[in-house]
Amino acid sequence: xxxxxxxxxxxxxxxxxxxxxxxxxxxxxxxxxxxxxxxxxxxxxxxxxxxxxxxxxxxxxxxxxxxxxxxxxxxxxxxxxxxxxxxxxxxxxxxxxxxxxxxxxxxxxxxxxxxxxxxxxxxxxxxxxxxxxxxxxxxxxxxxxxxxxxxxxxxxxxxxxxxxxxxxxxxxxxxxxxxxxxxxxxxxxxxxxxxxxxxxxxxxxxxxxxxxxxxxxxxxxxxxxxxxxxxxxxxxxxxxxxxxxxxxxxxxxxxxxxxxxxxxxxxxxxxxxxxxxxxxxxxxxxxxxxxxxxxxxxxxxxxxxxxxxxxxxxxxxxxxxxxxxxxxxxxxxxxxxxxxxxxxxxxxxxxxxxxxxxxxxxxxxxxxxxxxxxxxxxxxxxxxxxxxxxxxxxxxxxxxxxxxxxxxxxxxxxxxxxxxxxxxxxxxxxxxxxxxxxxxxxxxxxxxxxxxxxxxxxxxxxxxxxxxxxxx
Ligand SMILES: Cc1cc2nc3c(=O)[nH]c(=O)nc-3n(C[C@H](O)[C@H](O)[C@H](O)COP(=O)(O)OP(=O)(O)OC[C@H]3O[C@@H](n4cnc5c(N)ncnc54)[C@H](O)[C@@H]3O)c2cc1C
Ligand SMILES: NC(=O)c1ccc[n+]([C@@H]2O[C@H](COP(=O)([O-])OP(=O)(O)OC[C@H]3O[C@@H](n4cnc5c(N)ncnc54)[C@H](O)[C@@H]3O)[C@@H](O)[C@H]2O)c1
Numbered sequence: 001x002x003x004x005x006x007x008x009x010x011x012x013x014x015x016x017x018x019x020x021x022x023x024x025x026x027x028x029x030x031x032x033x034x035x036x037x038x039x040x041x042x043x044x045x046x047x048x049x050x051x052x053x054x055x056x057x058x059x060x061x062x063x064x065x066x067x068x069x070x071x072x073x074x075x076x077x078x079x080x081x082x083x084x085x086x087x088x089x090x091x092x093x094x095x096x097x098x099x100x101x102x103x104x105x106x107x108x109x110x111x112x113x114x115x116x117x118x119x120x121x122x123x124x125x126x127x128x129x130x131x132x133x134x135x136x137x138x139x140x141x142x143x144x145x146x147x148x149x150x151x152x153x154x155x156x157x158x159x160x161x162x163x164x165x166x167x168x169x170x171x172x173x174x175x176x177x178x179x180x181x182x183x184x185x186x187x188x189x190x191x192x193x194x195x196x197x198x199x200x201x202x203x204x205x206x207x208x209x210x211x212x213x214x215x216x217x218x219x220x221x222x223x224x225x226x227x228x229x230x231x232x233x234x235x236x237x238x239x240x241x242x243x244x245x246x247x248x249x250x251x252x253x254x255x256x257x258x259x260x261x262x263x264x265x266x267x268x269x270x271x272x273x274x275x276x277x278x279x280x281x282x283x284x285x286x287x288x289x290x291x292x293x294x295x296x297x298x299x300x301x302x303x304x305x306x307x308x309x310x311x312x313x314x315x316x317x318x319x320x321x322x323x324x325x326x327x328x329x330x331x332x333x334x335x336x337x338x339x340x341x342x343x344x345x346x347x348x349x350x351x352x353x354x355x356x357x358x359x360x361x362x363x364x365x366x367x368x369x370x371x372x373x374x375x376x377x378x379x380x381x382x383x384x385x386x387x388x389x390x391x392x393x394x395x396x397x398x399x400x401x402x403x404x405x406x407x408x409x410x411x412x413x414x415x416x417x418x419x420x421x422x423x424x425x426x427x428x429x430x431x432x433x434x435x436x437x438x439x440x441x442x443x444x445x446x447x448x449x450x451x452x453x454x455x456x457x458x459x460x461x462x463x464x465x466x467x468x469x470x471x472x
Contacts, residue, residue, distance in 0.1 A: 002129050004110065006030045008325055009124055009133035011116045011271070014041020016302030016314035017139035018099055023322045025108045032133065033104060034126045036115035040099035041141050042160075042303075043311045044092060050164040051184055053091040055343055057084045058191035062223075062345070069383055079193045081169035088164050118276035121295055135297055135325045138278070138285055139314070140271065142264040142303035149176075151236040155243060157258040170194050170257035174245050176233050178204030180342045182261035183220070187344050190225045197253050198225065199245055201232035201262075205342065209354040212404035215386050216344050228253070266304050281306070289332035291321050299325070307333075310340055336399075337420035341409030346387050349412035352400030352419050358392040367393045369425075371445040373405040378436040382406065391415070391445045396424050398446075407438055414442055425449045 008024050010017045013035035025031045038045045064077040097103060101111045114127030124131045144159035146152065158166060160181055173189045175182045178200030190196045198204065204227050205213035221227060228247065235246040236258065245253045266284045273279075279286040279294040284306020291299045299321045300306075302314030316333065323331040339351035352358070358366050373379040373387035387405020391398050401415040418428060428446035433439050454460055 001125075004032055004129055004131045006032045006110070006131060006133045008032070008135050008137065009131045010034065010137045010139055011124065011126075012041065012137075012139035012141055012267075012302075012304070013039045013099070013104075013111070014139060014141045014302065014314065015043045015311040016141075016304075016317055017041070017137065018104070019315045019318035020137055020139065020301065020322060021104060021109045022107060023318060024326060025104075027322075027326055029326055030110075031108075032110045032112060032131050034112045034114065034116040034124070034131075035101075036113070036126075039101055039104075039111075040096060042143075043314075044095060044099055046161045046164060048311055049092055049095055050088045051160075051181075051188075052343060053088040054084065054164065054188045054192075055184060055345075057087055058188040059345065061193070062191040077193075079169070081192065082167040084192060085164065085167050115270070117270055118272035118278070121276050122297060133297075135299065136276075137321060137325075138268075138271070138273075138293075138298065138300040138304050139302050140267040140304045142266045142309060144260060145263045145265040146260050147262055149233055149236055155236045155238060155258065156240045157236075157260050159260050163259055166257075170255075172197070172255035173257050173259060174199060174243060174253055174255035175259045175261055176236075176245065177201075177261035177263065178227060178229065179206065179261060179263065182259070183216070183344055184342060185259060185261065186225050186227075187220050187223065190220075190223055195255070196225045197255060198227045199231050199233055199247060199253060200227065200229050203229055205348060208342070208348055208350055209356070209390065209402040209404075211355075212348055212350075212388065212390070212402045215388065215404040216342075216346055216348050219346055219386055220344065264303065264309055266306065268304065289334070290324060290330070291317055291333055292324075308335060308338055308340065310338075313338060337416055339412045339416040341412060343409060346384065346405045347403075347408035349403045349408035350401070351412055351416045352398070353392060354400060354402055355390055355392060358394075358400050362392075362394045362399070365394050367449065369393060369445045369448040371441050371448060373438075373441060375444070376436075376438060376441050378438050378440070379406060381436065389441045389445045391425070391442075391449075393425050393449060396426065396449075397422060398425055398428070403441075405438070405441070411439060411442060414439065 007029040009032045011034050021033045061077045065074045112126050116124050116126040119125050172195040175186050175198045178198050186196045186198045231247040234248050238244045243255050243258045277295045278298050285300035287300050301317035303309045320331045320333045323329045341349040369391040374385040379385050384406040390402045392400035425446050
């Protein structure tokens with residue numbers, strides 16, 4: 001077994017691990033990166049990238065059926081499902097070189113392709129190698145959680161790890177779980193010609209603002225996605241082509257294929273965390289705001305750190321641990337300014353607390369500003385008028401924003417910056433934006449903070465009256 005000594009050893013070459021490796025090596029640290037599966041992790045191979053590529057195909061198909069209002073005769077698209085999957089694979093292949101072993105070796109990272117496990121507090125084994133490092137990072141991500149629903153062991157099912165390779169179009173896809181994975185996949189498959197039923201145990205988009213979630217839910221139902229809520233699944237049965245899913249109230253849904261999208265399980269099994277003195281729970285490695293574990297030489301980032309599970313969070317974590325590991329500077333992760341978006345159509349985006357959460361935290365100090373997409377000229381021109389923005393404001397500064405509507409994922413960026421930089425709502429209201437853009441919904445919502453103070457204020461009216469009398 002070859003022994004390697006290094007400054008930093010990273011386990012997992014996904015969004016978090018790759019960002020740390022690239023940053024650390026280019027700033028002069030010796031870095032070992034260990035990956036047991038595919039370089040790029042979930043996001044590239046079975047998550048963000050393939051799902052957004054599939055959604056893009058679905059959007060093209062949908063546009064072909066919805067042109068009548070624009071004067072374009074609708075046509076029924078001929079969908080070659082296998083070719084759609086070729087497109088998905090091509091998009092992955094196009095991005096893969098950026099995450100590849102060759103690129104990282106070119107940067108000077110020692111890449112080991114094997115499954116790693118700790119054998120002590122300062123030592124990891126992977127394949128033919130023993131690695132002693134001054135600091136370790138657990139960046140092992142997560143995988144689909146498949147609950148022990150009675151019957152599941154005998155029924156063929158898809159997960160995010162297999163659905164993007166499915167080349168035959170399912171006649172009727174049943175999706176268990178109405179979270180972001182389930183809902184993005186449900187709409188994409190519906191638009192690509194499948195019958196789709198989502199069976200959700202509680203509420204679809206359950207982590208989002210209910211009013212915003214309702215906008216998306218209505219749009220999806222109007223497109224023909226059947227969404228059953230408050231419908232916990234208690235049994236599954238049947239075989240490929242003839243699946244049945246039984247709901248607690250006795251209803252049975254019949255379909256051809258089954259997608260399990262009921263959440264994620266962190267990938268910590270077999271990692272030997274006990275040998276390293278690293279505490280963990282089912283949710284992830286137990287870390288403080290500095291992302292350090294109970295073994296001060298071991299950090300955890302991304303999904304493995306047990307918090308928000310997004311690629312941009314893994315990237316943000318990378319910066320937090322790099323500052324500590326390379327420069328010995330204190331650094332902490334916070335969640336108040338982290339946005340997320342679900343790429344349904346319309347999109348759903350959030351940063352900071354929702355209205356209900358903000359009300360609990362700030363009580364009467366909270367002001368909620370609203371603006372409807374229907375009042376935005378660009379949204380009207382595009383006939384994408386469903387949606388709204390809500391801005392939660394405390395003492396003149398935004399603390400949370402919810403957007404449901406076209407390009408919500410793009411629009412939330414402004415607010416993520418405003419909250420991170422503690423920018424005042426007056427700065428957003430005072431920004432001059434190009435007309436006509438969807439981003440004007442943000443400015444108009446911000447302006448709503450001042451309009452009652454200016455337009456419904458007798459004092460202002462009196463002052464203006466007096467000034468008008470004397471102004472030359
Ligand atoms: C269908 C789907 C769609 C998604 N869409 C989005 C999106 O649009 N936007 C967004 O921000 N997020 C999205 N996510 C979430 C995003 O993919 C994850 O949050 C992100 O990949 C987490 O990065 P990570 O570095 O923590 O883990 P990963 O990217 O999962 O990487 C972990 C790596 O560690 C490796 N590994 C695990 N154990 C070991 C071991 N013992 N030894 C060696 N290697 C090991 C794994 O093989 C893997 O390659 C989506 C997820 C899914 C499933
Ligand atoms: N656009 C994005 O950024 C994006 C897209 C996809 C995934 N992700 C990430 O992946 C994570 C996981 O997504 P997810 O959708 O798998 O999980 P989730 O936990 O968000 O949603 C799972 C849903 O399944 C339901 N459920 C659980 N057991 C059930 C049962 N027996 N019967 C019926 N319903 C049941 C839950 O009530 C829940 O609503 C997300 O939280 C997010 O962090 C992000």
